[in-house]
């Protein structure tokens with residue numbers, strides 16, 4: 184490799200100081216080692232952006248691989264003469280594994296490929312979940328895709344108006360609260376909907392996320408159009424002796440999560456009973472026994488998280504399905520709203536796939552251009568979405584509170600006499 188041209192980057196260099204791992208240090212030490220002009224040019228352009236306080240990427244960029252309509256985010260520098268090695272700096276989304284477990288042999292292969300075909304810079308991982316390969320030129324896209332598919336047996340992730348790469352929490356792989364096998368579910372649905380992921384057919388983007396329990400470690404309720412969250416419908420399992428061990432101070436509350444500060448000795452009343460959102464717990468001091476009125480429990484996980492060795496979720500497990508989360512643009516931010524309080528899920532997940540197709544079929548026909556499903560629900564109304572689109576019966580759990588305005592639509596067939604009225608008839612009883 185020839186000589187590289189380095190740029191002066193005094194502002195960027197300040198970010199080498201301080202205790203947090205410095206991305207500047209990382210990129211510079213990598214680019215020194217590999218003599219990567221693209222990395223030096225990136226830092227040069229960043230310095231310029233810090234000085235001008237504006238981005239130096241041109242608007243948009245449409246690149247990709249044959250057969251697919253997404254997976255690559257094209258971008259071009261608007262300072263191509265100053266920074267020729269990043270004239271193009273496309274980003275490739277590579278589909279991550281469910282739960283993000285990797286073997287070093289796979290990562291090494293990926294790095295070897297990216298060292299030779301790209302900038303060497305990555306993002307582990309993008310917010311949606313993908314492995315992000317940051318920066319390469321157009322000519323390298325097909326060779327990269329060939330290497331990924333033929334050597335690593337990895338595929339691209341999603342981008343555009345399609346199903347994006349689904350993601351899940353670590354689930355049963357190392358969490359005792361996982362109520363469903365989110366990794367398997369994530370994998371199975373990802374494979375089932377490959378076509379929807381690679382070739383955009385939707386009015387806008389659509390995301391799946393799977394959390395094994397209501398603690399929602401993958402933030403499904405905020406970051407996925409369809410949020411799948413593990414839950415249970417029987418009783419919380421109580422090991423009374425372990426509860427007493429917490430009370431006696433032999434076990435650390437929250438598995439020691441707060442041990443960096445002195446919060447005083449564990450007080451079960453203050454830290455569990457009084458914090459239960461539904462006030463359905465009772466600690467009998469005399470009996471030294473914990474009672475839970477499970478019919479009032481809303482499965483918030485608080486008591487279980489405080490006393491993980493004493494309390495375990497129930498064993499009749501399934502998922503809750505919530506729909507509609509999105510960021511503010513256009514109509515305001517939304518968290519997903521509850522549509523199905525409980526569904527049993529087992530491979531091959533046919534009931535779940537039918538449910539998904541039902542929502543998609545309607546949204547694909549009726550969604551406006553660049554309208555997220557959450558906005559479609561806002562537009563047509565939750566009632567219509569639940570009843571007419573999904574074919575479900577409305578239940579009190581579908582709302583937090585009933586409506587407080589009286590602007591209620593009735594269907595004509597629900598109203599005796601219908602809508603057709605004769606004003607002359609009315610005038611006979613009520614002269615003008």
Ligand code: HEM
Pocket residue numbers: 310311405406508509510511516517518
């Ligand atoms: C002043 C208030 C807020 C600001 C300035 C703000 C700003 C942002 C920005 C800049 C992004 C990144 C957009 C992108 O990458 O395309 C974002 C993403 C997002 N925001 Fe906000 N936001 C605000 C409030 C909220 C609220 C209240 C919610 C939810 C109730 C929310 C939910 C989200 C979600 C779900 C994403 C997408 C995250 C992802 O894709 O991983 N935001 N927000």
Ligand code: HEM
Pocket residue numbers: none
């Ligand atoms: C027992 C009979 C009625 C009661 C108790 C009643 C009560 C009310 C109340 C509480 C408001 C809301 C006021 C506000 O929040 O600012 C209102 C608004 C209004 N009412 Fe009535 N009303 C009655 C009959 C009528 C009738 C007979 C008419 C017309 C023929 C009428 C026309 C209106 C209009 C035009 C408004 C304003 C609506 C709006 O701002 O969008 N009301 N009424």
Ligand code: SF4
Pocket residue numbers: 352353354358359360361362394395396397398399400401
């Ligand atoms: S969401 Fe629940 S099951 Fe998944 S990792 Fe977090 S605590 Fe465990």
Ligand code: SF4
Pocket residue numbers: 458459460461462463464475479480481482483484485486487
């Ligand atoms: S899970 Fe939450 S609502 Fe249920 S008993 Fe525990 S603290 Fe109360």
